[in-house]
Amino acid sequence: MNRCFAVVGNPGGRRVTLFAEAVRAAGLPAPRVVAWLDVLRAGGAEFGAGEIVRVDSPGEDPEVDLLLRDMPDPTRVEGTARWYRRFTAALGTLRGGIRLDGTDDVAVMFDKRRCHAVLAAAGVPVPESPTSGAAGAPVRGWDDVRALMRGHRMPRLFVKPAHGSSASGVLAVDSAGGGRIRATTSVELGPDGRLFNSLKVRRYQRERDIAAMVDALAPDGLHLERWVPKASQGGRAADLRVVVVDGRATHAVVRTSAGPLTNLHLGGRRGDLAGTRQAAESAGLRWPEVLGICERAAACFPDTLCVGVDLLPAVGWRRAFVGEVNAFGDLLPRLTGLPGSGAEGLDTYAAQVAAALRRAPLTGRPGPHHPHRTGTTHASA
Incomplete structure (x- = not known):
């Protein structure tokens, strides 16, 4: 049976364009693009x-x-x-074809409470959370956040919308001395209490403003995590986005920031990956262990070809925690694969095309799927 690619996405968008370029670069016909708008209006799509x-x-x-x-x-x-309910329902209306993702996997990744619980159960290091999993504490508003901060001795924590992405709605909350509270976030609080996404990172120091934001976000579900003090690079907080393709860490980028939010679209900068590896290994954290943590996180989602793992190295570079696993965490233009990863010279999309063809060759029966390889070695970055 002849194989060809299709992509469900937004026509003309960056992600669809980059994936289509990778497919054509592999010498294949351009993928059929099925618009999300059409899927939602028609109630599904056939492949x-x-x-x-x-x-x-x-x-x-x-x-x-x-x-x-x-x-x-x-x-x-x-x-x-509401976005989460409708999006996950729409995933279930995609019928046929050879899927590169698992509907259940994606549903878990887009619920930070469930994702945290799945990772913790698998022994993946994650920040402490009182809201993890089905037995997690409910968060109905700011009063609950305050109570959980006291009860779990969390003077600093992240408040995250359970179904959010790209740091939208995330607050890094710090209880300073004298009972004062401050929060760092990209949320703009309107005078009427409405919340807006912004590319400007703000610091709120009035508790009533912080309470108003949390109370507005709480009906959509909130996830709380202990604030892990991050390692630094060049005097800036640093973390990593590691892309795992077919069980193997193939791409990594260091993100640095003067504040707690390192997202590149919020002013974070790309850091020095070689320097990160050197700092970790000097502290006793071997680089294969760093990448192995990300591969173990990805292995929790075996039906999904590619995930992006946010890895939080703690101060001193001796430990690292998984902050999030992202179903669509591969948008890293012009970033090529790690040496020894099997994706050298390939961007994240080209690496996925190659892996997909290994799973399902152009003709014949699907190839073997290795959702997680243990003992993988990675050469110097």
């Missing part, structure tokens, strides 16, 4: 038995966002619970 189907993010399209959240202003933060 042929020989189509290798990549599901991409529905983000960055105002019409799609409106159908998923019923929020006329796409810059608003609220509505993520």
Whole structure:
């Protein structure tokens, strides 16, 4: 049976464009693009038995966002619970084809409480959380956050929308001396209490403002995590985004920031990967162990070809924790594969095309799937 690619995404968007370029660069016909807008309006989509189907993010399209959240202003933060219900339902309407993702995997990754519990159960190091899993504490508003901070001795923590992404709605909360509270976030609090996404990182120091934001976010579900003091590079907080393709860590980027939010679109900068490896190994944390943590996290989602893992190295570079696992964490243009990863010279999309073809060759039966390889070695970055 002849194979070809299809992608569910937003036509003309960066992600679909980069994936299509990778498919064509492999000498294959351009993938069939199935628009999220059409999927949502038609109630699903059908794929042929020989189509290798990549599901991409529905983000960055105002019409799609409106159908998923019923929020006329796409810059608003609220509505993520409705988005989650409709998005996961839409995943279930994609029928046929050879999927490169698992619907259940994606549903777990987009619920930070469930994702944290799955990782913890697998022995993956994660920050402490009182809201992890089905038995986690409910967060109905700021009063609950305050109580959990006291009860779990968490003077510093992250408050995250359970179904959010790209740091939208995330607050890094720090209880300073004298009972004072401050929060660092990209949320803009409007005078009428509405919340807006912003590319400007703000610091709020009035507790009533912080309480207003948390109370507005709580109906959509919140996840709390202990704030892990991060290692530094060049005097800036540092973490890593590691892309794992078919069980193997293939790409990594260091992100640094003067504050707790390192996301590149919020002003974070790319750091020195070689320097990161040297710092970790000097502290006794071997680089294969660093990448192995990310591979173990990815192994919790065996039906999904590619995930992006946010790795948080602690102060001193002796330990590292997984902050999040992202279903669509591969948008790292021009970043090529790690030496020894098998993806040298390939960007994240080309690496996925190659891995997908190993799983499902152009003709014949699907190839073997290795969701997790142990003992993988990685040469110097």
